[in-house]
Amino acid sequence: MTATTLYDKIWDAHLVSTDADGTALLYIDRHLVHEVTSPQAFEGLRDAGRTVHAPDKTIAVPDHNVPTTLDRNNGIVENEESRIQLEALDKNARDFGIHYYPVDDVRQGIVHIVGPEQGWTLPGMTVVCGDSHTATHGAFGALAHGIGTSEVEHVLATQTLIQTKSKNMKVEITGQLRPGVTAKDVTMAVIGATGTAGGTGYVIEYCGQVIRDMSMEGRMTVCNMAIEGGARAGLIAPDQTTFDYVMGRPHAPKGAAWEQAMLWWKTLVTDDDAVFDEVLVIKGEDIAPLVTWGTSPEDVLPITATVPAPADFTGGKVDAVERSLDYMGLTAGQNLTDIEIDVVFIGSCTNGRIEDLRAAAKILDGQKIKSGVRTLIVPGSGLVRAQAEEEGLDKIFLDAGAEWRLAGCSMCLAMNPDYLEPGERCAATSNRNFEGRQGRGGRTHLMSPAMAAAAAITGHLTDVREMMNS
Amino acid sequence: MDKFEKLSGTAAPMPLINIDTDMIIPKLFLKTIKRSGLGVNLFDEMRYDDNRNEIPDFVLNKPAYRDAKIIVTGDNFGCGSSREHAPWAIKDFGISCVISTSFADIFFNNCFKNGILPIVLPKEQVDILMEDAQNGANARIEIDLAAQTITSADGKVISFEVDAFKKQCLLEGLDDIGLTLKKSSAIDAFESAAATARPWV
Numbered sequence A: 001m002t003a004t005t006l007y008d009k010i011w012d013a014h015l016v017s018t019d020a021d022g023t024a025l026l027y028i029d030r031h032l033v034h035e036v037t038s039p040q041a042f043e044g045l046r047d048a049g050r051t052v053h054a055p056d057k058t059i060a061v062p063d064h065n066v067p068t069t070l071d072r073n074n075g076i077v078e079n080e081e082s083r084i085q086l087e088a089l090d091k092n093a094r095d096f097g098i099h100y101y102p103v104d105d106v107r108q109g110i111v112h113i114v115g116p117e118q119g120w121t122l123p124g125m126t127v128v129c130g131d132s133h134t135a136t137h138g139a140f141g142a143l144a145h146g147i148g149t150s151e152v153e154h155v156l157a158t159q160t161l162i163q164t165k166s167k168n169m170k171v172e173i174t175g176q177l178r179p180g181v182t183a184k185d186v187t188m189a190v191i192g193a194t195g196t197a198g199g200t201g202y203v204i205e206y207c208g209q210v211i212r213d214m215s216m217e218g219r220m221t222v223c224n225m226a227i228e229g230g231a232r233a234g235l236i237a238p239d240q241t242t243f244d245y246v247m248g249r250p251h252a253p254k255g256a257a258w259e260q261a262m263l264w265w266k267t268l269v270t271d272d273d274a275v276f277d278e279v280l281v282i283k284g285e286d287i288a289p290l291v292t293w294g295t296s297p298e299d300v301l302p303i304t305a306t307v308p309a310p311a312d313f314t315g316g317k318v319d320a321v322e323r324s325l326d327y328m329g330l331t332a333g334q335n336l337t338d339i340e341i342d343v344v345f346i347g348s349c350t351n352g353r354i355e356d357l358r359a360a361a362k363i364l365d366g367q368k369i370k371s372g373v374r375t376l377i378v379p380g381s382g383l384v385r386a387q388a389e390e391e392g393l394d395k396i397f398l399d400a401g402a403e404w405r406l407a408g409c410s411m412c413l414a415m416n417p418d419y420l421e422p423g424e425r426c427a428a429t430s431n432r433n434f435e436g437r438q439g440r441g442g443r444t445h446l447m448s449p450a451m452a453a454a455a456a457i458t459g460h461l462t463d464v465r466e467m468m469n470s
Numbered sequence B: 001m002d003k004f005e006k007l008s009g010t011a012a013p014m015p016l017i018n019i020d021t022d023m024i025i026p027k028l029f030l031k032t033i034k035r036s037g038l039g040v041n042l043f044d045e046m047r048y049d050d051n052r053n054e055i056p057d058f059v060l061n062k063p064a065y066r067d068a069k070i071i072v073t074g075d076n077f078g079c080g081s082s083r084e085h086a087p088w089a090i091k092d093f094g095i096s097c098v099i100s101t102s103f104a105d106i107f108f109n110n111c112f113k114n115g116i117l118p119i120v121l122p123k124e125q126v127d128i129l130m131e132d133a134q135n136g137a138n139a140r141i142e143i144d145l146a147a148q149t150i151t152s153a154d155g156k157v158i159s160f161e162v163d164a165f166k167k168q169c170l171l172e173g174l175d176d177i178g179l180t181l182k183k184s185s186a187i188d189a190f191e192s193a194a195a196t197a198r199p200w201v
Helices: A004-014 A039-047 A070-074 A082-094 A111-118 A131-139 A149-158 A183-194 A216-229 A240-246 A255-265 A317-328 A354-364 A383-389 A391-400 A449-458 A464-469 B085-093 B105-113 B123-134 B162-174 B178-181 B184-199
Strands: A015-018 A024-027 A029-033 A058-060 A126-129 A143-146 A160-163 A166-173 A201-206 A233-235 A279-283 A290-292 A300-302 A345-346 A374-377 A424-427 A443-446 B006-012 B068-074 B097-100 B117-120 B140-144 B149-152 B157-159
Touching: A004 A015, A004 A126, A004 A143, A004 A233, A015 B184, A024 B184, A029 A111, A029 A149, A039 A082, A039 A201, A058 A111, A111 A216, A111 A383, A131 A143, A131 A233, A131 A240, A143 A216, A143 A233, A149 A160, A149 B105, A149 B178, A160 A449, A160 B178, A166 A183, A183 A216, A183 A279, A183 A290, A183 A300, A201 A216, A201 A290, A201 A391, A216 A240, A216 A354, A216 B105, A255 B178, A317 B068, A317 B140, A345 A354, A354 A383, A354 A391, A354 A449, A374 A391, A383 A391, A391 B178, A424 A449, A443 B184, A449 A464, B068 B123, B068 B178, B097 B123, B105 B117, B105 B157, B123 B149, B123 B157, B178 B184
Parallel strands: A029 A058, A029 A126, A126 A143, A166 A201, A166 A279, A201 A233, A345 A374, A345 A424, A424 A443, B006 B068, B068 B097, B097 B117
Antiparallel strands: A015 A024, A024 A160, A290 A300, A290 A443, B006 B140, B140 B149, B149 B157
């Protein structure tokens, strides 16, 4: 038998049919739905007189438009278009009988945090959502990726997706991470190495000792940003850490079904002699706390570095960097640690889980946020918020001077009342530093929760390791 | 879906690399529950100033390119989000073909669902088309999907590759869902087998 990768195995287990030209029909186990990319798909279904093929495998939760301020449960979403989108999801979820976590449900949150939390995401599954950060679910050894709205409609109607197979890439992170270096730095280091198009056409399997030692929260952070490297999906083989996380979740199998599932899940590993089309190896010890300086997630540097010059690059990147530096208001040669910030955003599907909040709290404990630096701490779900409060993290945040919010996408993408004003600069734990991503004219520096917390205290980009030593 | 057979029109040059989905259609325009009407906001932040006046230097605001039907652009076009609003905005503006050295995966797939042909070419050929696009007289090109050729104003012919299934869908304006539903017995069979093999799903 030919040796296969984890991706090959999941792919093969979900093949409904393959045409002569290699175009495949892939069965989808879980379809996650949010309010922004689904209304047109449901409208298409209605127009064609079609229905949802597998409502029991379809899960809806509003997140992008939802305000995260404490008064939101008054039911007032001031922006009319946002309100219409939220109402459309509500109606569609009820009309088609799909699983649904409305805004006032404590389990509501960012779709990519809610799915795993509720046990919808399980090893070996195919998971799709009209959202590029669906890659997050790959942390469980699930084949998970974003789709467009036409494909959302296709999955709603057929529970399948027309696909061509990607190539296999292995990204191995060896050894151990140094103190102050987190899963966020790992995933940013990979994008720094591959570039934002380096993963195009591939599914990445992350492996190596650093990944094995990582919690599920960390693995989700790593897989979440696979898309920023251009990959269709990122995957991590399930192991005891995965099984321990999944066990007992509301929608995880129980009893005999659990035993049966485990028999299959334990086979979900890449064969020793399987061949990858591309391999990247990074030493864990070589990764430093990273920040982005430009307007592409590939623009990463260690916090100890200086802002590069366009002349440091070649090809089309020269003009792109010139444009980036102008947009970001930075000068080549400037120390990254001299960059002053106005806003700190800790949250998002990349870093809105309990471990992220703990990391931020550890830095902020007993400290005061620099005067004038607005700091938003936004849990990824209502349950993450409750857990943080049980651990007393909310008090640490509030005492330090941060805002402690309800769950949602918040300032990751400026589709709700949280956004940057033109020229404002933000230390953000989210995933994209594109022009205008956090608001027109807003300037984003991506980093880990610990690094963002450190920046909140000093008011400028800061090497968190200096605070850990003191 | 609209059929795509032949397209003849002006190509607008956008040499910038990594043009992302936030540039193509900023998030504030994602709040619509319709597919139509997004063309006016295509490349919104590059196209308009803070007072909503057109920025004259932006390529699609220049008289020669206001009616462009094709974009020739730098590497990795469409990176970022899965928002289909990006191809909806492009199509609604009147553009039905984007030519680059590479596209982001989800954007590339989304194009085909909306009657837009994304063409991948080697850098040398994109460079030629970019130069032609920047030179008004040669900016008009013709694309023949059936023949898989691009013909420039001065008669140069460039061939391109396209996935056979996606090509057929574009040429015939086929509805994917209708095609898949023809395989519903295979889907049912898969579900029956999976119910035994993986009953917990």
